Amino acid sequence: MFQNQDTASLLKALGHPVRLQIARELISGEKCVGEVENMLSISQANTSQHLSILKINGIVDCVRKGNIKCYFLKEPGKIKRLLAVLEKAIQEKG
Amino acid sequence: MFQNQDTASLLKALGHPVRLQIARELISGEKCVGEVENMLSISQANTSQHLSILKINGIVDCVRKGNIKCYFLKEPGKIKRLLAVLEKAIQEKG
DNA sequence: TATTTATATAACAATATCATTATATCCTTA
DNA sequence: TAAGGATATAATGATATTGTTATATAAATA
Numbered sequence: 001m002f003q004n005q006d007t008a009s010l011l012k013a014l015g016h017p018v019r020l021q022i023a024r025e026l027i028s029g030e031k032c033v034g035e036v037e038n039m040l041s042i043s044q045a046n047t048s049q050h051l052s053i054l055k056i057n058g059i060v061d062c063v064r065k066g067n068i069k070c071y072f073l074k075e076p077g078k079i080k081r082l083l084a085v086l087e088k089a090i091q092e093k094g
Numbered sequence: 095m096f097q098n099q100d101t102a103s104l105l106k107a108l109g110h111p112v113r114l115q116i117a118r119e120l121i122s123g124e125k126c127v128g129e130v131e132n133m134l135s136i137s138q139a140n141t142s143q144h145l146s147i148l149k150i151n152g153i154v155d156c157v158r159k160g161n162i163k164c165y166f167l168k169e170p171g172k173i174k175r176l177l178a179v180l181e182k183a184i185q186e187k188g
Numbered sequence: 189t190a191t192t193t194a195t196a197t198a199a200c201a202a203t204a205t206c207a208t209t210a211t212a213t214c215c216t217t218a
Numbered sequence: 219t220a221a222g223g224a225t226a227t228a229a230t231g232a233t234a235t236t237g238t239t240a241t242a243t244a245a246a247t248a
Binding site: 032033034044045047048049051052064066067068069 | 193
């Protein structure tokens with residue numbers, strides 16, 4: 001059972017509609033907290049909390065730029081591939 | 095984008111170490127409840143509950159064979175691809 | 189230095205998930 | 219049709235997750 005717990009944690013982190021959507025939005029490039037907040041129409045606090053979970057699980061990282069903080073996918077290629085596989089699976093299911 | 099909820103549900107279903115391990119074991123072929131139970135060393139009831147969650151989320155299906163019930167991956171190719179992508183992502187992370 | 193803007197954290201109530209125990213159901217066979 | 223094996227379900231308590239509200243921190247600027 002190699003890295004089973006790590007893999008499960010990664011899946012779990014992405015297994016929430018808000019966090020999955022954030023990951024999707026970040027494919028097109030880094031976004032600051034306020035942008036994510038507006039795109040998903042959720043509260044500032046909740047946005048920050050979900051971003052924190054994504055960061056803890058190694059999915060995103062962030063960099064401060066003066067007053068704001070920009071979040072970005074740590075490994076965009078991998079996330080892109082993962083989402084592509086998933087989309088295909090889901091589409092063919094319906 | 096509207097498959098977002100479905101995709102998140104799929105990820106969530108696989109985002110538990112026991113269920114992820116079950117999915118992995120089923121790659122090599124169908125297994126009955128008792129076999130899964132023994133392989134993972136968890137209780138019968140818990141095994142059944144996790145299998146039920148996997149089934150509800152369209153990841154596995156089952157067929158009764160007399161006294162026993164065999165569970166199998168509904169779309170082995172897709173699960174295999176998904177896990178392959180994940181494994182690669184995890185391995186390169188460490 | 190005081191104010192403003194952007195983000196993070198704490199506290200909390202509501203709900204969900206989890207594993208366990210006990211019991212029920214389904215199928216086979218005697 | 220009764221008994222036994224295999225699986226499912228119900229009930230439950232413990233823990234985790236979620237979103238909200240309120241507050242704190244950090245950086246820019248007045």
